[in-house]
Amino acid sequence: MKIAKLSFALVIAVLAIGVSVAANANKLGKRTITACYEVVLLQNSANSATYAPAQTDLASFVNTQVVTNQIKFLKQAPSTINDVCNETDRFCCAIFTEAPAGTPATVPNVTIGAVTAKWVVQSIKLHN
Numbered sequence: 001m002k003i004a005k006l007s008f009a010l011v012i013a014v015l016a017i018g019v020s021v022a023a024n025a026n027k028l029g030k031r032t033i034t035a036c037y038e039v040v041l042l043q044n045s046a047n048s049a050t051y052a053p054a055q056t057d058l059a060s061f062v063n064t065q066v067v068t069n070q071i072k073f074l075k076q077a078p079s080t081i082n083d084v085c086n087e088t089d090r091f092c093c094a095i096f097t098e099a100p101a102g103t104p105a106t107v108p109n110v111t112i113g114a115v116t117a118k119w120v121v122q123s124i125k126l127h128n
Contacts, residue, residue, distance in 0.1 A: 037078035
């Protein structure tokens with residue numbers, strides 16, 4: 001009887017761990033690049049539209065392109081790290097995180113530092 005109770009408890013524990021891992025699968029293994037890149041070329045998932053944010057682009061335009069039009073995937077390696085954003089309401093730089101599983105094959109793998117992956121905009125910093 002003790003073996004049956006122990007086995008049942010073990011099964012419940014394994015199931016609980018499995019449910020927890022499945023519920024958080026999207027968060028597991030995601031890598032984020034903490035550097036903020038000023039020179040980037042973005043594309044949509046179908047690679048039918050591109051956008052290269054400029055330092056003169058207003059925040060509303062950047063938001064329209066990245067959020068509304070979904071031009072948010074990194075198309076090529078970014079350059080020019082910018083840690084000083086000091087104007088008002090204009091694009092400064094972008095921070096990237098690894099794109100989720102299932103991202104279309106039309107989104108290329110890009111190497112940032114020593115990490116090769118499909119990247120998506122995590123956040124946009126504006127001049128402040």
